[in-house]
Amino acid sequence: MSNKEQTLSIIKPDAVERDLIEEIKNIFIQNKLAIKDSKKIHISKDEAADFYKVHQSKPFYNDLCSYLSSGPIVVMILEGENAISLNRKIMGATDPKNADENTIRKLYGISIDKNSVHGSDSQTNAKKEIDFFFKN
Numbered sequence: 001m002s003n004k005e006q007t008l009s010i011i012k013p014d015a016v017e018r019d020l021i022e023e024i025k026n027i028f029i030q031n032k033l034a035i036k037d038s039k040k041i042h043i044s045k046d047e048a049a050d051f052y053k054v055h056q057s058k059p060f061y062n063d064l065c066s067y068l069s070s071g072p073i074v075v076m077i078l079e080g081e082n083a084i085s086l087n088r089k090i091m092g093a094t095d096p097k098n099a100d101e102n103t104i105r106k107l108y109g110i111s112i113d114k115n116s117v118h119g120s121d122s123q124t125n126a127k128k129e130i131d132f133f134f135k136n
Contacts, residue, residue, distance in 0.1 A: 005083040006036065008129035010118035013071035016040070020108055021074055024117065027104055028078055031090050036077040037134055045069040051132055054125070060113070067113055075133040084126055087119040 011024050025035060043051070048065040055061050078087055092103025096115055099106035109115040120126035 003082050004079065005081075005123065005126070006077050006079045006130060007083045007087050007120045007126045008118075008133065009076045009078050009087060009120075010068075011074040011076075012114070012116055012118060013067065013073060014110055014114035015108055015116035016072050016074060018108070020116065024104055024108070025076075027090060028076075028087070031086060033078040033080040033083055033086060033090075036079045038074060038076040039133075040072050040074050041133075042072045043069050051129070063113060077130055077134060084120055084123060088121065091117050091119050 009028065011021055015021070015024060021040075025038075028035060045065050048068040049056075049061075052061065052064050052068070055064060080086060090104060092099030092105040092109075094105070094115060095112040096105045096109030099109065104117050105115045108117075120129050
């Protein structure tokens with residue numbers, strides 16, 4: 001039985017700044033995740049605050065919003081078998097120091113904050129996050 005899903009992926013400002021967009025996209029493609037849509041945008045701090053609302057009670061919330069709005073990002077809809085869990089596996093642990101070898105965050109992440117990529121963590125959030133960036 002097929003379990004084709006869609007998930008949201010964001011290439012964060014640190015990776016865009018270092019010109020890693022194509023490398024990161026290629027990792028998704030090599031891992032059988034199709035990029036259904038993709039766009040490079042620059043969001044405001046208010047938009048970032050809205051996007052990360054789920055984290056608003058956490059101490060890192062403000063820094064997270066400042067960081068995501070600090071430069072251009074690339075937002076993508078990835079599609080494939082078990083796309084949500086597969087994308088999370090490909091990204092690696094939030095802290096690049098703890099990420100498995102050859103994951104995006106191990107390869108490109110600078111720190112726990114500047115960890116190069118974001119991916120949805122559940123079907124509910126994937127739908128919400130895709131709608132947030134691709135509704136129009």
